[in-house]
Amino acid sequence: MGEVFILSDRPSGASVAAKMIDQVYPSEVHPLAMTSVDDLADVPAVIFSLGNFGPVEIRQVRALCEEVEICRKSIFAIRSRSERARAMQAEAFGFKRIVFLDDGSPAVQDAVSAIFEEDYKAALEKAAPLAGDTFFACSKALLAIGSELRQLKPVRISRALPGAGKVSHAVSIEGVGQMVKAASLHHDPTCRHSIAVAGYAAALGQALDLAEEDLRLLAMTGLLHDIGKMLIPVSLQEKAGRLDHGEVARIREHPELGAKILRMQGGVEPVVVQAVRSHHEYLDGSGYPFGLKGERISPLSRMVTIADTFAALTERRAYRPAKSPAEAIAIMAGMAGSKIDAGLLAAFRPIVLDTAFARRHPLPKSPGRPVLKEGIHPLRPEEGNSRWTVA
Numbered sequence: 066m067g068e069v070f071i072l073s074d075r076p077s078g079a080s081v082a083a084k085m086i087d088q089v090y091p092s093e094v095h096p097l098a099m100t101s102v103d104d105l106a107d108v109p110a111v112i113f114s115l116g117n118f119g120p121v122e123i124r125q126v127r128a129l130c131e132e133v134e135i136c137r138k139s140i141f142a143i144r145s146r147s148e149r150a151r152a153m154q155a156e157a158f159g160f161k162r163i164v165f166l167d168d169g170s171p172a173v174q175d176a177v178s179a180i181f182e183e184d185y186k187a188a189l190e191k192a193a194p195l196a197g198d199t200f201f202a203c204s205k206a207l208l209a210i211g212s213e214l215r216q217l218k219p220v221r222i223s224r225a226l227p228g229a230g231k232v233s234h235a236v237s238i239e240g241v242g243q244m245v246k247a248a249s250l251h252h253d254p255t256c257r258h259s260i261a262v263a264g265y266a267a268a269l270g271q272a273l274d275l276a277e278e279d280l281r282l283l284a285m286t287g288l289l290h291d292i293g294k295m296l297i298p299v300s301l302q303e304k305a306g307r308l309d310h311g312e313v314a315r316i317r318e319h320p321e322l323g324a325k326i327l328r329m330q331g332g333v334e335p336v337v338v339q340a341v342r343s344h345h346e347y348l349d350g351s352g353y354p355f356g357l358k359g360e361r362i363s364p365l366s367r368m369v370t371i372a373d374t375f376a377a378l379t380e381r382r383a384y385r386p387a388k389s390p391a392e393a394i395a396i397m398a399g400m401a402g403s404k405i406d407a408g409l410l411a412a413f414r415p416i417v418l419d420t421a422f423a424r425r426h427p428l429p430k431s432p433g434r435p436v437l438k439e440g441i442h443p444l445r446p447e448e449g450n451s452r453w454t455v456a
């Protein structure tokens with residue numbers, strides 16, 4: 066189901082708004098004449114995008130907007146700022162959010178994000194406070210980074226630092242379960258997934274008693290690992306049907322694209338850039354984009370791959386239902402050794418299967434020195450640096 070319903074009196078008129086939203090949130094276009102109050106009950110956000118605004122449309126809009134909750138989560142889209150009379154008319158109907166399509170996609174996306182932000186606040190009020198606070202810090206950073214990327218503006222990656230800095234604390238005090246539960250509220254699939262991956266990656270680092278610096282690297286890489294996907298329309302990422310060759314190739318560009326973005330903006334540790342680039346590589350060389358093998362894949366990257374694979378399998382996709390944690394771990398056990406690091410997977414397993422462990426994993430009192438930045442495997446520090454390279 067789409068996260069945003071676009072109500073239109075003619076499909077062609079709604080396609081402009083749909084295209085603008087489609088970069089961030091899944092959307093569906095529905096004919097205004099066929100839509101009732103009941104149809105909108107469970108819809109997170111609604112955009113009224115109407116070509117005509119004659120007596121028939123006015124009657125229908127009025128009927129829908131009489132419901133306070135529908136009015137709250139609705140946006141009235143107007144083609145141009147020159148149409149002042151229509152804006153006044155929308156205000157008179159009670160619309161609090163009016164956007165002008167000629168202001169461009171960011172204005173429309175921001176208006177939708179503002180509605181979702183209200184939902185998050187309401188839902189997280191009672192939730193674990195640290196997970197909620199971390200969710201907002203991460204969400205704010207990722208949405209801003211995504212918006213800057215799509216507008217081809219310089220991206221301030223440093224925005225992600227405060228959120229990444231909060232992840233491991235929230236996970237250690239309230240448990241990774243709360244972090245992932247908060248992440249699942251997000252309506253942007255990349256934000257939802259990235260916040261969860263950051264939580265799982267930090268939890269894996271905690272299970273291995275890693276130093277705080279390593280936990281920060283894990284959370285930061287988790288948050289940024291799919292940044293390249295922010296330039297791929299959600300409609301393609303979430304496509305229900307089979308992807309053609311070109312579409313698969315486009316999606317598979319995201320690790321290299323993400324690394325390129327991070328390199329261009331600067332200020333991100335090389336080991337993070339490398340892990341973003343290689344989070345879909347497998348130990349046996351069967352991954353992408355470069356088919357890197359074994360030692361060429363850093364321990365940080367291997368850890369994020371485990372967090373990423375587990376998060377992806379347990380998330381619902383348009384083309385398949387979510388797997389249970391046990392099913393996901395069983396699938397990953399079949400990949401252990403050949404594709405993913407068996408020792409790291411063994412450390413990850415209790416985090417997601419042992420509920421007592423998942424609830425809270427206290428930080429070690431005297432963790433060792435940081436290892437991940439130097440490419441040292443946390444389970445085999447005596448072996449020294451792995452041969453990962455930053456290209």
Ligand SMILES: [Fe+2]
Nearest residue numbers: 290291344345
């Ligand atoms: Fe990815």
Ligand SMILES: [Fe+2]
Nearest residue numbers: 258290291373
């Ligand atoms: Fe991912």
